[in-house]
Amino acid sequence: MKLSGREFLLNISDFFSQADYEVEMLLLLILPISMLIFFMFYLRSRKPGKNIFDSIPEQDMEFIDTVRLQKGLEEFDRDFLLETALTHGVKPGYIFIDIEAFTKAENALKIQLLEKGENPENNGRYKHLLKLKSKLFKTS
Numbered sequence: 001m002k003l004s005g006r007e008f009l010l011n012i013s014d015f016f017s018q019a020d021y022e023v024e025m026l027l028l029l030i031l032p033i034s035m036l037i038f039f040m041f042y043l044r045s046r047k048p049g050k051n052i053f054d055s056i057p058e059q060d061m062e063f064i065d066t067v068r069l070q071k072g073l074e075e076f077d078r079d080f081l082l083e084t085a086l087t088h089g090v091k092p093g094y095i096f097i098d099i100e101a102f103t104k105a106e107n108a109l110k111i112q113l114l115e116k117g118e119n120p121e122n123n124g125r126y127k128h129l130l131k132l133k134s135k136l137f138k139t140s
Contacts, residue, residue, distance in 0.1 A: 053082060060093050067096040071136055080125075081132060084109060099137050106133065 016024065053061075068078045085095040088108035094101035106129055113120045120126040 053079075055086070056082070056092050063093055064096060071096070073132070073135065077132055080128065084129065088112075096136060102133055102136065106130075 056064075064078060064082070068075075073081075081095050082092050084090075084105050085092045085101075088105045090101045090105045090108075095105055106126075109126060109129060110120045113123050113126060
């Protein structure tokens with residue numbers, strides 16, 4: 001048996017108009033409670049977002065923040081460098097103080113972009129990495 005949308009709505013209207021108020025009250029109680037239960041299961045099933053920076057020890061983060069402040073970098077620059085280091089297998093603290101570690105991460109990013117078919121010289125992330133390299137390792 002196939003019902004059209006109009007017939008379905010009429011049947012629902014008839015059901016609620018002829019029913020006792022107890023049935024309506026029961027439905028009004030069941031719906032919010034069931035929504036609350038579904039919401040609680042949803043919250044419980046969600047896994048907390050894992051922060052990639054949680055793997056860095058607290059002492060290393062303090063050192064990194066000290067270097068960041070000394071070099072005049074912003075927090076987003078620090079996060080960008082840490083993400084680049086962790087993504088390309090460089091120890092996070094060394095990318096701030098060792099030119100070889102920085103160059104390793106730079107080359108890995110360049111290779112990754114070339115594999116994707118992008119020109120590294122036109123990529124914003126690569127350009128930003130080069131700016132940070134000049135800030136961190138300026139020779140005066």
